[in-house]
Amino acid sequence: MEFVQQNIWLILLTAMSGFMLFGSGLMGRLSGIKQVGPQEAVMLFNHEDALVLDVRENSEYADGHIGKSKHIPLGQLKNQLTSLEKYKAKPVVVVCRTGSRSGHACGVLRKAGFENVSNLAGGISAWEQAGLPKEK
Numbered sequence: 001m002e003f004v005q006q007n008i009w010l011i012l013l014t015a016m017s018g019f020m021l022f023g024s025g026l027m028g029r030l031s032g033i034k035q036v037g038p039q040e041a042v043m044l045f046n047h048e049d050a051l052v053l054d055v056r057e058n059s060e061y062a063d064g065h066i067g068k069s070k071h072i073p074l075g076q077l078k079n080q081l082t083s084l085e086k087y088k089a090k091p092v093v094v095v096c097r098t099g100s101r102s103g104h105a106c107g108v109l110r111k112a113g114f115e116n117v118s119n120l121a122g123g124i125s126a127w128e129q130a131g132l133p134k135e136k
Contacts (some may be wrong), residue, residue, distance in 0.1 A: 033106040035121040038130040041093045044118070050091035053084070055105045056124070064134035066095060066127065074101045081112050091116040099123040 036044065044050035045068075052069035054061055061071045072080045074096070084092075092114055096102040099122050106117045120126065128134070 034118040036118045037121055038127045038132055041120050044091050048091050050093050051087045052093050054095045055101050056096050064136050067135045074105055077108055088114055093118050095120045097123045098125055
């Protein structure tokens with residue numbers, strides 16, 4: 001009990017981080033958006049010619065991204081939908097840092113008529129933890 005009292009802020013921060021990381025994946029599953037892990041995403045890229053759509057901000061993208069990904073920050077996505085029309089029939093894997101923003105982007109794409117949209121569960125963080133390559 002003394003440990004908890006002395007470290008309450010650390011415990012709350014840890015709990016909040018866990019909720020943000022795992023809660024975004026849960027919300028994606030509840031909303032009907034398909035969640036794929038890094039290995040499944042690689043299979044989609046290699047065997048189904050999936051589009052990788054990175055919705056992170058410019059500075060995040062510049063720090064490293066999945067090769068051949070298309071970059072449209074989430075705030076610009078609705079205005080850029082016409083540039084993605086040719087990908088409507090293809091699988092699209094949406095990526096952000098942890099999977100939260102990309103989950104929102106998947107919803108935007110689904111409303112615009114994209115049927116085969118997946119969220120990279122855990123985002124680029126999960127990609128890095130799986131030891132997969134990034135480009136700068």
